[in-house]
Amino acid sequence: MVRVALVGLGFMGRMHLSIYGNIKGVEITALCDAREEGLDLSKAGGGNIAVGEMTTDLSKVKKFTNYEEMLQAGGFDYVDLCVPTYLHKDFSVQALRAGYDVFCEKPMALSTSDAEEMIRVADETGKLLTVGQCLRFWPMYVKVKELIDSKKYGEVISAEFSRYSPYPTWSTNDWMLKGELSGSAAVDLHVHDVDIIHFYFGKPRSVTSSGVEAPGGGYGHISTIYEYPGMTVTSVGNWLCADNFPLIMRALIVFEKGVINLDTSQKDPLVIFEGKKRTVFKLDERNGYYFELVSFVENVKTRTAPEVVTAATAKESLNTVMTEIKSAYKGKRVKVK
Ligand SMILES: NC(=O)c1ccc[n+]([C@@H]2O[C@H](COP(=O)([O-])OP(=O)(O)OC[C@H]3O[C@@H](n4cnc5c(N)ncnc54)[C@H](O)[C@@H]3O)[C@@H](O)[C@H]2O)c1
Known part of the structure; x- marks a missing residue:
């Protein structure tokens, strides 16, 4: 079972959460959002693409409003970052340094130099990093x-x-x-x-x-x-x-x-x-969000580097x-x- 911590439960976080319900061999063990209301899944989020039905099993989930506390608590294999773009670099670097693989939503960062730093830390830590270029x-x-x-x-x-x-x-x-x-x-x-x-x-x-x-x-x-x-x-x-x-x-x-x-x-x-x-x-x-997450779950399970979207291809774009x-x-x- 690949255990996932999903961070940021706005439009894209809710999209990912609904998709995980259709992927076998995945368990959501942590949810984090700075807003209590983000953690309330009875309410719909916004967005410009319809979010599917929420059938995901959340029986093993621990909820956090503080990202660092979630990283310290652990109990997951990778962190799925659906937070606003201005947090992508810092949140990715923190998760990689804490020993987790990272799926980070697109755009990778707000500058090429931030993207380069993310790649450097992934290389140093030997952890997997990919970006949601779906x-x-x-x-x-x-x-x-x-x-x-x-x-x-x-x-x-x-x-x-x-x-x-x-x-x-x-x-x-x-x-x-x-x-x-x-x-x-x-x-x-x-x-x-x-x-x-x-x-x-x-x-x-x-x-x-x-x-x-x-x-x-x-x-x-x-x-x-x-x-x-x-x-x-x-x-x-x-x-x-x-x-x-x-x-x-x-x-x-x-x-x-x-x-x-x-x-x-x-x-x-x-x-x-x-x-x-x-x-x-x-x-x-099924859309690209489904296939990109299936692919990364497989990478994490088999400890193989992403090939279709790499951190390097996302940085180049x-x-x-x-x-x-x-x-x-x-x-x-x-x-x-
Ligand atoms: N792949 C795609 O097609 C696609 C589509 C839309 C958005 N995105 C990307 O997904 C990311 C999120 O966008 P969105 O539309 O979901 O935004 P959003 O504003 O709907 O959701 C962001 C969520 O992150 C939470 N958050 C903010 N600061 C936080 C913190 N410090 N700790 C924990 N949670 C925090 C917010 O409370 C909110 O629930 C962006 O990078 C965006 O570009 C990708």
Whole structure:
């Protein structure tokens, strides 16, 4: 049995908690939230994706409102961090140093240097560290990766990614709306597409970005052109949409011999067009949150390093986001280091 301590029971913590109920061989033994009401699971959290039914067995759970006390009490194998992003670095480092493996929600941190520190401590302690870059496990994005790698439709000519969300007014004490605490849409939301762009095509040579500031600071909208040899890759991330606008994820990929249209606002969210043929893909209904947690539980159980999302790949994606912000700020193309 792999024992989990889940920390931060807002939107994402409740999402993870509901998912653990569907994973065999896992036991939640500790829950921690700084707010008593976060520990009250009879109430729903916020968020822009529906949280599944809460069937998770909590009979062995100890509840904590203080993170350090939870680490000292122990009784778990890894810590699942669903706390606000400005706590990711410190909470990860504390858990690793206390001898625990860590699953940390995305974005890994608020700066590349913080992400590097997390990696350094994971290396020093020999503990496992991964980050919730869930798109690499999301069935429709995984299918697209298979089609790109197989070259079934030839080479990619162009790829356009976008992610639109209502303004995230659900977060505790509005931490997400404060640019210095969340990085705004450019870091928080857009890192998903940047990570999937890295997963499909590797690191871009340079980025040219343009941004629109959010009311609480940081870029609430960012558009970017990524430099890759032989193809055009672009993306948009925006969380300035109306409250009743649904979260939409899109990717439109044009190949030499076909087109992939991924669009979660459509009845058929993944369709391939090839000549006169239109193929709708049947997708596993379980989402990337499920598969990423299943994968990390297996890593912890077998003491094997994560391979699909590593701390290093998450840091690289964060670094590209930071380069985009620099580019938007300077109004010119910037090389990705
Ligand atoms: N993978 C995804 O698709 C996805 C989606 C949404 C959010 N996230 C990420 O998940 C993380 C949490 O976001 P959220 O939307 O759940 O936020 P949220 O505000 O809904 O929840 C955060 C929770 O952490 C708790 N918390 C704050 N300080 C704490 C502390 N010191 N000790 C213990 N608990 C503390 C809060 O009380 C709250 O319950 C963020 O990093 C966010 O970017 C990821």
